Amino acid sequence: MKKTLVICATLVMTCSGLSNAATYGIGTNQQGSLFYSMGAALSKTMVEITGEQYRVAPYAGSSTYIPLLNRGRLAFGLSNGGEATFAYLGMENFEGHENKNLRLVGAVIPTQTSFAVPTNSDVKSIADLKGKRLPSGYNSGRTFHFYSNAALASGFLNIDETRKVPTPNFVAALGALEENRVDAALVPMNVGAGKKAMATMSDGWRYISLNDNELARVEVEKNLPSARIVSMKPSPALTGVVENPTNMIEVDFYLISGADVPDDVVYKLVKTMASNKAALAKSFGAFNRYVPENMVQKNVVPYHPGAIKAYKEMGIWPAESK
Structure with missing residues (x-):
């Protein structure tokens, strides 16, 4: 009995210590x-x-x-x-x-997010991504699958109309963009990996402006609940924002x-x-x-x-x- 009490007391002290x-x-x-x-x-x-x-x-x-x-x-x-x-x-x-x-x-x-493309890319709009190489799957960072769907839906496009390149997460997707293995990749505004890619790529990258109309807004929210479309103006503080305005997904x-x-x-x-x-x-x-x-x-x-x-x-x- 005494041994049991000692053990219990020790457990209580240990748990208390862990809590503190x-x-x-x-x-x-x-x-x-x-x-x-x-x-x-x-x-x-x-x-x-x-x-x-x-x-x-x-x-x-x-x-x-x-x-x-x-x-x-x-x-x-x-x-x-x-x-x-x-x-x-x-x-x-x-x-x-x-x-x-x-x-x-x-x-x-x-936070704001959109597709980024190399600065000298011929892609000017979401519609231009049709048939292009895009990251897909995002199996270990699945939320970007829905960002991707929402951004594409703003231009009434879906991932099956592109050349899908299986990619685990958005950081890997940015790496693929740097190495020219994909034609576009999602980049959250001012994220560290995006700034690194801007410095690494020979001509840098720029955001694509999403469509912004009533139908596009409905499609974006349908694919990513709570998402909305906002307009950003070029600024030295906003990496990759070139077009004025640049419409992006905000969540x-x-x-x-x-x-x-x-x-x-x-x-x-x-x-x-x-x-x-x-x-x-x-x-x-x-x-x-x-x-x-x-x-x-x-x-x-x-x-x-x-x-x-x-x-x-x-x-x-x-x-x-x-």
Whole structure:
């Protein structure tokens, strides 16, 4: 009996120690991706401000780590609004596998994406991609399959009308563009891998402007829930934006978690983020577009109770949801 009590006491002390020294992983895509840079900046800021242990956890793609969030094996992760919807409902690349334990922490920044082509390419529009070599599959970064479908649909084109080149993720697709193995590749705005390709390719690359009309907007949202078309103007701060305007797909990036992450952990993260935009932006410039007041957005995925508590204190939780 005494031995049993000693063992139990030891287990309690061990578990308590693990709890006090918990490390919270933030799942992202691989290095060179926008998600990775965001996750690294968020981890760094949380460690510096709170003294608690956060670390960026890169994976091949978000479709790889979202199930880990659902199963409680990872604390946080980044996802676009469309993929969060697919994962929660068990649709598309999550067909038959509902991730009902997913919870939203908040919308972080909007991001823009379109197809890029070599600067001297004869491709001027989405319609010109017909018959061209395009990355396809995105088996380890499946969200780009839906970005691709949405971008092509804006020009009433589909991937089967192109020459498909199986590619695991968007970073590999950019590598293929650099090596002239594909004619176009999706590039999120100002992503590190895109800037590298711009410097590596002899004449650089430029974005294709998507169609922007009522039918195109319907097709884009149909292929990637929460996506919209926005117009960007050329600027030294916007790598690859040449045509004025350049129409691109815009989607909100969400920070998500699992239902079993303690309320106080999520609450503290939200409040720390909201109070430290400057520190986040210093670590990664994209956080200059982060607006704490915009963290609450409509989505089928429910918000984490810890986040809701923070938003109520911030006065931005919708009155009808209280």
